[in-house]
Amino acid sequence: MDMLMFELNKNTTKPLYEQLYMGIKTGIMCKQIEVGTKLPSKKKLADFLNISQTTIEVAYAQLIAEGFIVSKPRIGFFVEDFDELPYIETKQVELPVKTAEEKIIQFDFHPGKIDTDSFPFSLWRKYAKDLYDLPSKELLQIGEAQGENALRSEIAKYLYQSRGIVCEPEQIVIGSGTEQLLPMILRLLENDSNFALENPGYSAIPRIQLQNKAIPIPVDEDGLIVDELERTNANVVYITPSHQFPTGAVLSATRRTQLLHWAAKAENRYIIEDDYDSEFRYTGKPIPALQGMDQNNKVIYLSTFTKSLMPSLRVAYFVLPSTLLKKYKETFSYYSATVPRFDQHIVANFMRDGHFSKHLNRMRKIYRKKLDKLTHIFKMYYPEVIITGDQAGMHILISLPLSISEESLKKVAAESSIAIYPVTDYLLKPIEYKYPTFLLGFGGIPLEKIEDGIHQLMQCWGIAK
């Protein structure tokens, strides 16, 4: 073998063993070095290239590990036969063309935005710093599939104190967001089930799984119309009783009882209660969860830290009735938890030390101030705009005295760098609205910018002060 083929460059940052390994490997792959060829001994090659024997040893060891050469004791190193990798000629796949630079949005009224200025970064950092250290080394191993017991216990305590829910940590399953947990619930109840959804409603569910199969149930100012549900063949209903998304309606007491009665009438009937933003209620008493009223193991309670902490955390959970636990374990025994253990413990410790409830109290005041400002501006300058859903959460609905389509209004707003979301985006089945209606999320708009944002929006729509 021609030893001169290796040109090693001692002036680059690439290690010599790597250059040597690559040189021989390329030679073998291009068939410049034939199968069966005996490579020079380590000593010979080291002398020839004027480098250490260790360098040769490392390069040869790598080639052996990858199966390019074999070492025959006391005889030498030989090039191995190897199967060539299949090469399939493929057409060049066109990557999506990058659109011209994204337009800067001045005001984004998306209902999913939170206030980022008030997040307790230093406290959170402390909890994260404390955890990422040797005493927590056990957290490097895989954790419990349902989520960490520490976090499930904190959630159980919190649910009891703030939502009237009595449950054991064993009934709680933690996952990376409602979006990830909902399909699990739907799968759990899948056999012969017909699912009913609120219309308008949380658009992620039909997008996630149900598509055209879901039965839309209308909603009015008292929440889901249970009479309508009773007229269908649905046996599972997804509902946001404390704060209907997106209308903001609260399920009335009569309808709560009616719904629980409906569920109790058949063994396979269930209610999926999504309590996504119950922490943020600004008037009256908190609305207790349906789960706490249920005597028949019919409610699967679902909630999230998306509004109460941050959407990017991706931590949500559901509480299963004890009757479904066995089936849950059978169905999902092969799945591991989807939230990193360290993140789960940060949240658990934050809750354990009382910071979660303090954070909620602070945030409630901040959002209430934003909401008050928003409604004040409308009352003061634009009384003809109808506001609904202003008792809770981080968005309201506005209906405009205009006969222009929502799509056109959205476009006009976008031209003024304002992002706004029509209620029709959340429909499973078309509804004729008397006026164009939009969701107006205020969580992500700084308090001092709210007034300007509303004026700019109204101005671009030609609604005069």
Ligand SMILES: Cc1ncc(COP(=O)(O)O)c(C=O)c1O
């Ligand atoms: C009705 C409803 N449920 C749940 C969520 C939260 O989803 P996730 O936990 O996947 O962030 C949202 C969105 O903010 C929502 O509007």
